[in-house]
Amino acid sequence: MxxxxxxxxxxxxxxxxxxxxxxxxxxxxxxxxxxxxxxxxxxxxxxxxxxxxxxxxxxxxxxxxxxxxxxxxxxxxxxxxxxxxxxxxxxxxxxxxxxxxxxxxxxxxxxxxxxxxxxxxxxxxxxxxxxxxxxxxxxTAADGSVDDFPFFLDIRFGNTCNLRCVMCTYPVSSSWGAKQRPAWSPAVIDPYRADEELWQTLRENAHLIRRLYFAGGEPFLQPGHFALLDLLVETGNAGNVDVVYNSNLTVSPERARELFPHFKSIGIGASCDGVGEVFERIRVGGKWEDFLENVRRLKTEVDLWIQVSPQRENLWDLRNLLEFARTEELDIDLANVVQWPEEMSVANLPEEEKPRATAELTKLMAWCVEQGWDKPAAHLGALRSFMNSTDPTNLVHEGTS
Ligand SMILES: C[S@@+](CC[C@H](N)C(=O)[O-])C[C@H]1O[C@@H](n2cnc3c(N)ncnc32)[C@H](O)[C@@H]1O
Ligand code: SF4
Incomplete structure (x- = not known):
C-alpha cells in the first residue's frame, strides 16, 4: 500500500x-x-x-x-x-x-x-x-541520527501502586501483581532504580531536559521519580522543566509538593473514573475522600485536571463526573477510552443498549457546548463514534502530556 x-x-x-x-x-x-x-x-x-x-x-x-x-x-x-x-x-x-x-x-x-x-x-x-x-x-543526519539528547522523557519508574483498578493489570500495578502474577515474576518491577548508567546519563544531560511525563504504577510512590526530581533540583535545572503526571491521587503527595515549587510548571491529570461509590468500585483500594482531599489541596498549587478513562463501568456516571469537575472548577479530559480489557470497553456494550447510550452522550455533548466546554464535547463525540464503530480497535491509551 x-x-x-x-x-x-x-x-x-x-x-x-x-x-x-x-x-x-x-x-x-x-x-x-x-x-x-x-x-x-x-x-x-x-x-x-x-x-x-x-x-x-x-x-x-x-x-x-x-x-x-x-x-x-x-x-x-x-x-x-x-x-x-x-x-x-x-x-x-x-x-x-x-x-x-x-x-x-x-x-x-x-x-x-x-x-x-x-x-x-x-x-x-x-x-x-x-x-x-x-x-x-x-x-536529521543521512543515517537518521540526531545529535541532541531527548529533552522530553517519559520514564516509568516501576509498577509500585497502592490500587488495583478494575481496568488495570499486572505488570502495570504491583497491587495487581500481588494478586495475579505468575510465580516466576516479582510483584514489584523497577528496572531503572539501580541502573547506574541511566542515572549517570540523566545527570550529564540534566541541563537539556525540558519536559517530564510521569505515570506508572503510581508516580507518587516511585523512588525513581523522586530521585529524578531531586537530581534536577540539585543540579539547578528544575526551573527549566515542565512536569506532567498521571496520578491516582489517593496517596499523600506531600514530598512532591515540597519539590514542585522548584519546577517551571507542574500538571497533574488526576485519574478519576467516577464520583463517590463509582470511583471506589473502579479504583479498587482507593478512598473517594482521600482523592477529594488531595485534589482540593493541590488544585490551587498546580495545573490539575480530572483524567477519565471512559468504560462500561462509568458510562452512566459521566454526567456526575462532568458536574463534579464543573463544581470544582477543573478541566476534564475524557480522551483515554478503555479498549482493553475488551469486556470493559463501551464498544462491547450490548447492541440494544447503544441507542440509549448514544442519546446520553449526545445530551452530554450539548451540555458541554452550552458551558463553552469544547474539549470534553469533542472527547464525548469521539467516545460516541468509538462505541458505535464496527471496528473499534486500537483507539485508546494515550499519553496525556
Ligand atoms: C496506568 S495509569 C498510571 C498512573 C496512575 N497510577 C493513575 O492511575 O493515574 C495511567 C492512566 O491510564 C489509565 N488506565 C488504566 N487502565 C487503563 C486501560 N485498560 N485502558 C485505558 N486507560 C487505562 C488510568 O486510569 C490512568 O489515567
Ligand atoms: S492507580 Fe493507576 S497504575 Fe494503579 S491500578 Fe489504577 S490505573 Fe493501574
Whole structure:
C-alpha cells in the first residue's frame, strides 16, 4: 500500500510525521524503550500471563531494552542506555521513514485513531511542538541520527501502586501483581532504580531536559521519580522543566509538593473514573475522600485536571463526573477510552443498549457546548463514534502530556 504523503515534514497536517522520535524517549515499566508511550513494539503483556517463564523476545521493531529489564537476558545484543536508544537502528529507521512520508508500523495506534476520525497523540503533540517539527528534517543526519539528547522523557519508574483498578493489570500495578502474577515474576518491577548508567546519563544531560511525563504504577510512590526530581533540583535545572503526571491521587503527595515549587510548571491529570461509590468500585483500594482531599489541596498549587478513562463501568456516571469537575472548577479530559480489557470497553456494550447510550452522550455533548466546554464535547463525540464503530480497535491509551 502506498502511504506516502505530499505534505512537507514540518506541516502539522502531515499524515505520517510525528515529532516525538526527534525530541522524546519513553521507557516502559518493564524496561523497554519506546518511540512514545503508545509504541506498538514496546508492550508484551501477554508474557506475564504464562505460568512457565517464557523467553522474553523483543519485537523486531522495538527500540531496545535497558540493562535492568527482564528482556536484557534474552536480548543481550539489544541492551542499551537512553542515549544509544535514542539513536538506535530502529529509531533512525523510524525518522527516515517518516521523512519519506511513510507510515511506521510501531505507530499504528495513532494512525488507526486518525483513520477512524478520532484525534491521535501524534496530532496533539505535533501541534504542541510545531517548532521542533519544522526543524526535524534539518536536524536529521543521512543515517537518521540526531545529535541532541531527548529533552522530553517519559520514564516509568516501576509498577509500585497502592490500587488495583478494575481496568488495570499486572505488570502495570504491583497491587495487581500481588494478586495475579505468575510465580516466576516479582510483584514489584523497577528496572531503572539501580541502573547506574541511566542515572549517570540523566545527570550529564540534566541541563537539556525540558519536559517530564510521569505515570506508572503510581508516580507518587516511585523512588525513581523522586530521585529524578531531586537530581534536577540539585543540579539547578528544575526551573527549566515542565512536569506532567498521571496520578491516582489517593496517596499523600506531600514530598512532591515540597519539590514542585522548584519546577517551571507542574500538571497533574488526576485519574478519576467516577464520583463517590463509582470511583471506589473502579479504583479498587482507593478512598473517594482521600482523592477529594488531595485534589482540593493541590488544585490551587498546580495545573490539575480530572483524567477519565471512559468504560462500561462509568458510562452512566459521566454526567456526575462532568458536574463534579464543573463544581470544582477543573478541566476534564475524557480522551483515554478503555479498549482493553475488551469486556470493559463501551464498544462491547450490548447492541440494544447503544441507542440509549448514544442519546446520553449526545445530551452530554450539548451540555458541554452550552458551558463553552469544547474539549470534553469533542472527547464525548469521539467516545460516541468509538462505541458505535464496527471496528473499534486500537483507539485508546494515550499519553496525556
Ligand atoms: C496506568 S495509569 C498510571 C498512573 C496512575 N497510577 C493513575 O492511575 O493515574 C495511567 C492512566 O491510564 C489509565 N488506565 C488504566 N487502565 C487503563 C486501560 N485498560 N485502558 C485505558 N486507560 C487505562 C488510568 O486510569 C490512568 O489515567
Ligand atoms: S492507580 Fe493507576 S497504575 Fe494503579 S491500578 Fe489504577 S490505573 Fe493501574
Amino acid at each position: 502506498d502511504n506516502t504523503e505530499a505534505h512537507e515534514p514540518g506541516d502539522a497536517t502531515n499524515k505520517t510525521m510525528c515529532v516525538l522520535p526527534w525530541i522524546h524517549l519513553c521507557a516502559s515499566i518493564d524496561g523497554v524503550y519506546g518511540r512514545c508511550c503508545v509504541d506498538d513494539a514496546m508492550y508484551h503483556n501477554e508474557l506475564y500471563e504464562q505460568q512457565e517463564e517464557p523467553v522474553f523476545t523483543l519485537a523486531d521493531d522495538a527500540v531496545g531494552c535497558s540493562p535492568g529489564s527482564r528482556y536484557a537476558k534474552d536480548n543481550p545484543d539489544r541492551v542499551m542506555g537512553p542515549e544509544e536508544a535514542f539513536n538506535s537502528p530502529n529509531m533512525k529507521r523510524t525518522r527516515l521513514a517518516m521523512l519519506r512520508g511513510e507510515r511506521v508500523e510501531a505507530c499504528n495506534y495513532c494512525y488507526a485513531r486518525e483513520d477512524r476520525g478520532a484525534q491521535s497523540y501524534r496530532q496533539d503533540i505535533n501541534r504542541k511542538f510545531q517548532h521542533e517539527l519544522n526543524a526535524a528534517a534539518d536536524r
